[in-house]
Amino acid sequence: MTAPPTTPPSTQAKPDDLRAFSRSLPMALLKAREAVMARFRPLLREHDLTEQQWRVLRALTTLDGLRAGELARASCISMPSLSRILKTLEKRGLTARTAEDGDLRAVQIAITGEGRRLVARIGPHSEQRYAEITQAFGARRLEDLYAQLEALTACLTADGEPPLADED
Protein backbone atom coordinates (compact mmCIF):
# COMPACT_ATOMS: atom_id res chain seq x y z
CA MET A 1 0.00 0.00 0.00
CA THR A 2 1.01 3.55 -0.51
CA ALA A 3 3.39 2.26 -3.12
CA PRO A 4 5.12 5.16 -4.84
CA PRO A 5 3.55 5.29 -8.27
CA THR A 6 6.72 6.49 -9.86
CA THR A 7 8.04 2.98 -10.48
CA PRO A 8 11.44 3.93 -11.83
CA PRO A 9 13.25 1.33 -13.91
CA SER A 10 16.32 0.29 -11.96
CA THR A 11 15.21 -0.42 -8.44
CA GLN A 12 16.70 -2.37 -5.60
CA ALA A 13 15.01 -3.82 -2.57
CA LYS A 14 14.65 -0.76 -0.38
CA PRO A 15 12.30 0.05 2.47
CA ASP A 16 9.31 1.01 0.39
CA ASP A 17 9.10 4.79 0.50
CA LEU A 18 12.71 5.65 1.22
CA ARG A 19 13.44 5.67 -2.46
CA ALA A 20 10.56 7.98 -3.10
CA PHE A 21 12.20 10.37 -0.69
CA SER A 22 15.72 10.33 -2.04
CA ARG A 23 14.28 10.45 -5.54
CA SER A 24 12.46 13.66 -4.95
CA LEU A 25 12.46 16.01 -7.91
CA PRO A 26 12.80 19.15 -5.80
CA MET A 27 15.77 17.60 -4.02
CA ALA A 28 17.43 16.62 -7.28
CA LEU A 29 17.04 20.15 -8.59
CA LEU A 30 18.26 21.58 -5.32
CA LYS A 31 21.36 19.43 -5.26
CA ALA A 32 22.19 20.23 -8.85
CA ARG A 33 21.80 23.92 -8.22
CA GLU A 34 23.95 23.71 -5.16
CA ALA A 35 26.67 21.90 -7.06
CA VAL A 36 26.65 24.55 -9.74
CA MET A 37 26.56 27.49 -7.38
CA ALA A 38 29.46 26.11 -5.39
CA ARG A 39 31.58 26.95 -8.42
CA PHE A 40 30.47 30.56 -8.50
CA ARG A 41 30.09 31.51 -4.86
CA PRO A 42 33.78 31.90 -4.03
CA LEU A 43 34.20 34.28 -6.94
CA LEU A 44 31.26 36.42 -5.92
CA ARG A 45 32.37 36.35 -2.31
CA GLU A 46 35.69 37.84 -3.28
CA HIS A 47 33.76 40.89 -4.40
CA ASP A 48 31.27 40.88 -1.53
CA LEU A 49 28.33 40.02 -3.70
CA THR A 50 25.61 37.51 -3.08
CA GLU A 51 24.21 35.38 -5.82
CA GLN A 52 21.09 37.50 -6.01
CA GLN A 53 22.94 40.80 -6.05
CA TRP A 54 24.96 39.46 -8.94
CA ARG A 55 21.82 38.44 -10.80
CA VAL A 56 20.45 41.96 -10.42
CA LEU A 57 23.62 43.64 -11.65
CA ARG A 58 23.88 41.16 -14.47
CA ALA A 59 20.33 41.87 -15.57
CA LEU A 60 20.86 45.63 -15.43
CA THR A 61 23.99 45.35 -17.54
CA THR A 62 21.89 44.02 -20.35
CA LEU A 63 18.58 45.68 -19.71
CA ASP A 64 19.10 49.05 -18.10
CA GLY A 65 16.34 51.34 -16.93
CA LEU A 66 13.96 48.55 -16.10
CA ARG A 67 11.13 49.10 -13.71
CA ALA A 68 11.37 47.27 -10.44
CA GLY A 69 8.76 44.73 -11.37
CA GLU A 70 10.41 43.96 -14.68
CA LEU A 71 13.77 43.64 -13.02
CA ALA A 72 12.30 41.26 -10.47
CA ARG A 73 10.95 39.01 -13.21
CA ALA A 74 14.14 39.20 -15.24
CA SER A 75 16.32 38.20 -12.32
CA CYS A 76 13.91 35.73 -10.73
CA ILE A 77 13.76 37.59 -7.47
CA SER A 78 10.60 38.44 -5.59
CA MET A 79 9.67 42.06 -5.22
CA PRO A 80 10.15 42.20 -1.46
CA SER A 81 13.63 40.74 -1.80
CA LEU A 82 14.47 43.04 -4.67
CA SER A 83 13.47 46.06 -2.63
CA ARG A 84 15.98 45.14 0.05
CA ILE A 85 18.67 44.20 -2.42
CA LEU A 86 18.38 47.52 -4.22
CA LYS A 87 18.71 49.31 -0.93
CA THR A 88 22.01 47.52 -0.37
CA LEU A 89 23.29 48.04 -3.90
CA GLU A 90 22.42 51.74 -3.79
CA LYS A 91 24.35 52.18 -0.58
CA ARG A 92 27.34 50.76 -2.41
CA GLY A 93 26.75 53.10 -5.31
CA LEU A 94 26.21 50.31 -7.79
CA THR A 95 22.64 51.12 -8.79
CA ALA A 96 20.29 54.09 -8.73
CA ARG A 97 16.56 54.64 -8.69
CA THR A 98 14.74 57.30 -10.67
CA ALA A 99 11.02 57.98 -10.68
CA GLU A 100 9.26 57.47 -13.96
CA ASP A 101 7.78 60.44 -15.77
CA GLY A 102 4.36 59.23 -16.71
CA ASP A 103 3.75 57.08 -13.69
CA LEU A 104 4.91 58.30 -10.31
CA ARG A 105 4.36 54.90 -8.75
CA ALA A 106 6.93 53.26 -10.95
CA VAL A 107 10.66 53.37 -10.38
CA GLN A 108 13.34 52.87 -12.98
CA ILE A 109 16.47 51.09 -11.90
CA ALA A 110 19.79 51.89 -13.49
CA ILE A 111 23.25 50.53 -13.01
CA THR A 112 25.95 53.10 -12.31
CA GLY A 113 29.34 53.38 -13.91
CA GLU A 114 30.88 51.82 -10.88
CA GLY A 115 28.38 49.01 -11.09
CA ARG A 116 29.31 48.41 -14.71
CA ARG A 117 32.98 48.37 -13.87
CA LEU A 118 32.39 45.79 -11.17
CA VAL A 119 30.46 43.57 -13.55
CA ALA A 120 33.17 44.01 -16.13
CA ARG A 121 35.76 42.89 -13.61
CA ILE A 122 33.86 39.82 -12.48
CA GLY A 123 32.30 38.86 -15.79
CA PRO A 124 35.30 37.17 -17.42
CA HIS A 125 35.95 35.03 -14.35
CA SER A 126 32.31 34.07 -14.23
CA GLU A 127 32.40 33.08 -17.86
CA GLN A 128 35.45 30.99 -17.15
CA ARG A 129 33.70 29.05 -14.41
CA TYR A 130 30.84 28.56 -16.78
CA ALA A 131 33.19 27.24 -19.41
CA GLU A 132 34.67 24.81 -16.90
CA ILE A 133 31.25 23.47 -16.07
CA THR A 134 30.40 23.18 -19.74
CA GLN A 135 33.54 21.27 -20.41
CA ALA A 136 33.16 19.00 -17.39
CA PHE A 137 29.61 18.03 -18.22
CA GLY A 138 29.71 18.31 -21.97
CA ALA A 139 28.35 21.09 -24.12
CA ARG A 140 25.80 18.90 -25.83
CA ARG A 141 24.56 17.33 -22.64
CA LEU A 142 24.27 20.78 -21.12
CA GLU A 143 22.18 22.01 -24.03
CA ASP A 144 19.99 18.98 -23.65
CA LEU A 145 19.59 19.65 -19.96
CA TYR A 146 18.61 23.24 -20.66
CA ALA A 147 15.98 22.08 -23.05
CA GLN A 148 14.55 19.62 -20.58
CA LEU A 149 14.51 22.10 -17.75
CA GLU A 150 12.75 24.65 -19.89
CA ALA A 151 10.30 22.05 -21.03
CA LEU A 152 9.55 21.03 -17.48
CA THR A 153 9.12 24.62 -16.37
CA ALA A 154 6.87 25.43 -19.29
CA CYS A 155 4.90 22.25 -18.81
CA LEU A 156 4.18 23.09 -15.18
CA THR A 157 3.68 26.82 -15.39
CA ALA A 158 1.63 26.99 -18.56
CA ASP A 159 -1.62 25.64 -17.21
CA GLY A 160 -2.61 22.47 -15.42
CA GLU A 161 -3.38 24.25 -12.21
CA PRO A 162 -6.79 25.81 -11.97
CA PRO A 163 -6.18 29.44 -10.91
CA LEU A 164 -7.39 29.00 -7.37
CA ALA A 165 -8.71 26.18 -5.28
CA ASP A 166 -11.31 26.75 -2.65
CA GLU A 167 -11.07 26.08 1.04
CA ASP A 168 -8.76 28.28 3.04
Added chain:
Amino acid sequence: MTAPPTTPPSTQAKPDDLRAFSRSLPMALLKAREAVMARFRPLLREHDLTEQQWRVLRALTTLDGLRAGELARASCISMPSLSRILKTLEKRGLTARTAEDGDLRAVQIAITGEGRRLVARIGPHSEQRYAEITQAFGARRLEDLYAQLEALTACLTADGEPPLADED
Protein backbone atom coordinates in the same frame (compact mmCIF):
# COMPACT_ATOMS: atom_id res chain seq x y z
CA MET B 1 13.61 51.19 -26.35
CA THR B 2 14.22 49.22 -23.25
CA ALA B 3 11.25 47.16 -24.25
CA PRO B 4 9.81 45.28 -21.29
CA PRO B 5 10.92 41.67 -21.67
CA THR B 6 7.66 40.25 -20.50
CA THR B 7 8.00 36.62 -21.50
CA PRO B 8 9.90 36.73 -24.77
CA PRO B 9 9.02 33.30 -26.17
CA SER B 10 11.34 32.82 -29.07
CA THR B 11 14.82 34.22 -28.82
CA GLN B 12 15.16 36.99 -31.34
CA ALA B 13 18.15 39.11 -32.15
CA LYS B 14 19.07 40.51 -28.74
CA PRO B 15 22.04 42.44 -27.44
CA ASP B 16 24.79 39.87 -27.35
CA ASP B 17 25.16 38.87 -23.72
CA LEU B 18 21.52 39.05 -22.76
CA ARG B 19 21.11 35.47 -23.86
CA ALA B 20 24.03 34.43 -21.76
CA PHE B 21 22.13 35.91 -18.85
CA SER B 22 18.75 34.36 -19.47
CA ARG B 23 20.50 31.11 -20.32
CA SER B 24 22.09 30.83 -16.93
CA LEU B 25 22.19 27.30 -15.56
CA PRO B 26 21.48 28.36 -11.98
CA MET B 27 18.47 30.31 -13.20
CA ALA B 28 17.16 27.41 -15.23
CA LEU B 29 17.43 25.12 -12.23
CA LEU B 30 15.86 27.73 -10.01
CA LYS B 31 12.90 28.23 -12.31
CA ALA B 32 12.32 24.52 -12.68
CA ARG B 33 12.43 24.03 -8.94
CA GLU B 34 10.04 26.88 -8.44
CA ALA B 35 7.62 25.44 -10.95
CA VAL B 36 7.69 22.08 -9.21
CA MET B 37 7.40 23.45 -5.71
CA ALA B 38 4.44 25.59 -6.70
CA ARG B 39 2.54 22.32 -6.98
CA PHE B 40 3.39 21.22 -3.47
CA ARG B 41 3.39 24.43 -1.48
CA PRO B 42 -0.37 24.88 -1.17
CA LEU B 43 -0.69 21.36 0.20
CA LEU B 44 2.01 21.88 2.79
CA ARG B 45 0.59 25.25 3.68
CA GLU B 46 -2.72 23.68 4.52
CA HIS B 47 -0.90 21.82 7.26
CA ASP B 48 1.31 24.71 8.32
CA LEU B 49 4.49 23.10 7.12
CA THR B 50 7.31 24.64 5.17
CA GLU B 51 9.07 22.77 2.45
CA GLN B 52 12.08 22.14 4.70
CA GLN B 53 10.02 21.00 7.65
CA TRP B 54 8.35 18.53 5.34
CA ARG B 55 11.72 17.24 4.12
CA VAL B 56 12.81 16.65 7.69
CA LEU B 57 9.66 14.78 8.64
CA ARG B 58 9.81 12.81 5.43
CA ALA B 59 13.38 11.78 6.10
CA LEU B 60 12.60 10.75 9.65
CA THR B 61 9.68 8.64 8.52
CA THR B 62 12.10 6.48 6.60
CA LEU B 63 15.26 6.82 8.65
CA ASP B 64 14.38 7.28 12.28
CA GLY B 65 16.84 7.90 15.05
CA LEU B 66 19.34 9.70 12.87
CA ARG B 67 21.91 11.97 14.35
CA ALA B 68 21.48 15.63 13.57
CA GLY B 69 24.34 15.68 11.11
CA GLU B 70 23.04 12.66 9.25
CA LEU B 71 19.57 14.12 9.13
CA ALA B 72 20.96 17.36 7.76
CA ARG B 73 22.69 15.53 4.93
CA ALA B 74 19.70 13.32 4.23
CA SER B 75 17.33 16.25 3.94
CA CYS B 76 19.76 18.66 2.27
CA ILE B 77 19.49 21.22 5.01
CA SER B 78 22.40 22.97 6.67
CA MET B 79 23.04 22.31 10.33
CA PRO B 80 22.20 25.83 11.47
CA SER B 81 18.88 25.69 9.67
CA LEU B 82 18.16 22.21 10.96
CA SER B 83 18.77 23.34 14.51
CA ARG B 84 16.09 25.98 14.19
CA ILE B 85 13.71 23.72 12.33
CA LEU B 86 13.95 21.02 14.98
CA LYS B 87 13.17 23.60 17.64
CA THR B 88 9.98 24.44 15.80
CA LEU B 89 9.00 20.85 15.14
CA GLU B 90 9.60 19.90 18.76
CA LYS B 91 7.37 22.70 19.96
CA ARG B 92 4.65 21.18 17.82
CA GLY B 93 5.35 17.74 19.24
CA LEU B 94 6.28 16.26 15.88
CA THR B 95 9.89 15.30 16.67
CA ALA B 96 12.01 14.62 19.75
CA ARG B 97 15.69 14.74 20.62
CA THR B 98 17.48 12.15 22.74
CA ALA B 99 21.13 12.17 23.71
CA GLU B 100 23.19 9.30 22.42
CA ASP B 101 24.62 6.77 24.85
CA GLY B 102 28.18 6.45 23.74
CA ASP B 103 28.70 10.03 22.64
CA LEU B 104 27.17 12.79 24.68
CA ARG B 105 27.81 15.32 21.97
CA ALA B 106 25.57 13.57 19.51
CA VAL B 107 21.79 13.87 19.45
CA GLN B 108 19.39 11.40 17.95
CA ILE B 109 16.30 12.76 16.31
CA ALA B 110 13.08 10.79 16.30
CA ILE B 111 9.69 11.44 14.83
CA THR B 112 6.78 11.15 17.24
CA GLY B 113 3.53 9.30 16.74
CA GLU B 114 1.82 12.57 16.00
CA GLY B 115 4.52 13.36 13.47
CA ARG B 116 3.95 10.04 11.78
CA ARG B 117 0.24 10.62 11.68
CA LEU B 118 0.75 14.01 10.07
CA VAL B 119 3.03 12.53 7.41
CA ALA B 120 0.51 9.77 6.84
CA ARG B 121 -2.22 12.34 6.32
CA ILE B 122 -0.23 14.46 3.87
CA GLY B 123 1.68 11.68 2.11
CA PRO B 124 -1.05 10.46 -0.23
CA HIS B 125 -1.83 13.97 -1.40
CA SER B 126 1.85 14.61 -1.99
CA GLU B 127 2.14 11.43 -4.00
CA GLN B 128 -0.82 12.55 -6.03
CA ARG B 129 0.80 15.86 -6.93
CA TYR B 130 3.88 13.93 -7.84
CA ALA B 131 1.86 11.67 -10.08
CA GLU B 132 0.33 14.69 -11.77
CA ILE B 133 3.74 16.10 -12.51
CA THR B 134 4.93 12.75 -13.79
CA GLN B 135 1.97 12.49 -16.08
CA ALA B 136 2.24 16.06 -17.30
CA PHE B 137 5.89 15.80 -18.16
CA GLY B 138 6.09 12.13 -19.03
CA ALA B 139 7.48 9.34 -16.88
CA ARG B 140 10.29 8.52 -19.25
CA ARG B 141 11.36 12.12 -19.71
CA LEU B 142 11.28 12.55 -15.96
CA GLU B 143 13.55 9.56 -15.45
CA ASP B 144 15.88 10.96 -18.03
CA LEU B 145 15.90 14.31 -16.27
CA TYR B 146 16.73 12.63 -12.97
CA ALA B 147 19.62 10.86 -14.56
CA GLN B 148 20.99 14.06 -16.04
CA LEU B 149 20.62 16.00 -12.84
CA GLU B 150 22.39 13.31 -10.89
CA ALA B 151 25.11 13.15 -13.49
CA LEU B 152 25.59 16.89 -13.35
CA THR B 153 25.70 16.89 -9.57
CA ALA B 154 28.15 14.02 -9.45
CA CYS B 155 30.26 15.57 -12.17
CA LEU B 156 30.59 18.81 -10.24
CA THR B 157 30.89 17.54 -6.69
CA ALA B 158 33.23 14.63 -7.29
CA ASP B 159 36.39 16.59 -7.85
CA GLY B 160 37.40 19.30 -10.32
CA GLU B 161 37.78 21.94 -7.67
CA PRO B 162 41.14 22.08 -5.93
CA PRO B 163 40.32 22.02 -2.21
CA LEU B 164 41.17 25.61 -1.51
CA ALA B 165 42.40 28.59 -3.45
CA ASP B 166 44.81 31.04 -1.92
CA GLU B 167 44.29 34.70 -1.18
CA ASP B 168 42.15 35.71 1.76
Added chain:
DNA sequence: TATTAATATTTAACATGTTATGTATTGCGG
Protein backbone atom coordinates in the same frame (compact mmCIF):
# COMPACT_ATOMS: atom_id res chain seq x y z
C1' DT C 1 -15.85 65.13 -8.83
C1' DA C 2 -15.91 61.83 -5.02
C1' DT C 3 -15.50 56.94 -4.52
C1' DT C 4 -13.54 52.87 -5.47
C1' DA C 5 -10.79 49.47 -7.72
C1' DA C 6 -6.38 48.42 -9.66
C1' DT C 7 -1.35 49.03 -10.01
C1' DA C 8 3.70 49.63 -8.41
C1' DT C 9 6.37 49.49 -4.74
C1' DT C 10 7.55 49.12 0.05
C1' DT C 11 7.47 47.30 4.68
C1' DA C 12 6.67 43.82 8.24
C1' DA C 13 6.98 39.21 10.25
C1' DC C 14 8.53 34.89 10.10
C1' DA C 15 11.45 30.94 8.27
C1' DT C 16 15.51 29.59 6.00
C1' DG C 17 20.40 29.96 3.66
C1' DT C 18 25.29 31.29 4.59
C1' DT C 19 29.18 32.17 7.19
C1' DA C 20 31.50 32.57 11.44
C1' DT C 21 31.80 31.66 16.14
C1' DG C 22 30.66 29.46 20.68
C1' DT C 23 30.12 25.27 23.65
C1' DA C 24 30.41 20.76 25.20
C1' DT C 25 32.50 16.34 24.54
C1' DT C 26 35.71 13.09 22.81
C1' DG C 27 40.30 11.41 21.64
C1' DC C 28 45.12 11.85 21.51
C1' DG C 29 49.87 13.04 22.88
C1' DG C 30 52.75 14.17 26.49
Added chain:
DNA sequence: CCGCAATACATAACATGTTAAATATTAATA
Protein backbone atom coordinates in the same frame (compact mmCIF):
# COMPACT_ATOMS: atom_id res chain seq x y z
C1' DC D 1 46.26 13.56 34.47
C1' DC D 2 46.76 17.76 31.39
C1' DG D 3 46.63 20.31 27.42
C1' DC D 4 44.90 20.46 22.72
C1' DA D 5 43.10 19.39 18.39
C1' DA D 6 38.94 17.37 16.48
C1' DT D 7 34.06 16.42 16.57
C1' DA D 8 28.89 17.34 17.10
C1' DC D 9 25.77 20.81 17.86
C1' DA D 10 24.08 25.26 18.86
C1' DT D 11 23.95 30.25 18.34
C1' DA D 12 24.74 34.76 16.14
C1' DA D 13 24.54 38.02 12.35
C1' DC D 14 23.29 39.12 8.06
C1' DA D 15 20.83 38.32 3.51
C1' DT D 16 17.10 36.29 1.16
C1' DG D 17 12.44 33.63 0.38
C1' DT D 18 7.41 33.81 1.49
C1' DT D 19 3.27 35.76 2.73
C1' DA D 20 0.45 39.47 4.06
C1' DA D 21 -0.41 44.17 4.74
C1' DA D 22 0.63 49.15 4.03
C1' DT D 23 1.46 53.19 0.96
C1' DA D 24 1.16 55.91 -2.95
C1' DT D 25 -0.52 56.71 -7.39
C1' DT D 26 -3.34 55.86 -11.31
C1' DA D 27 -7.54 54.33 -13.60
C1' DA D 28 -12.38 53.45 -13.58
C1' DT D 29 -17.01 54.61 -12.28
C1' DA D 30 -20.97 56.43 -10.41
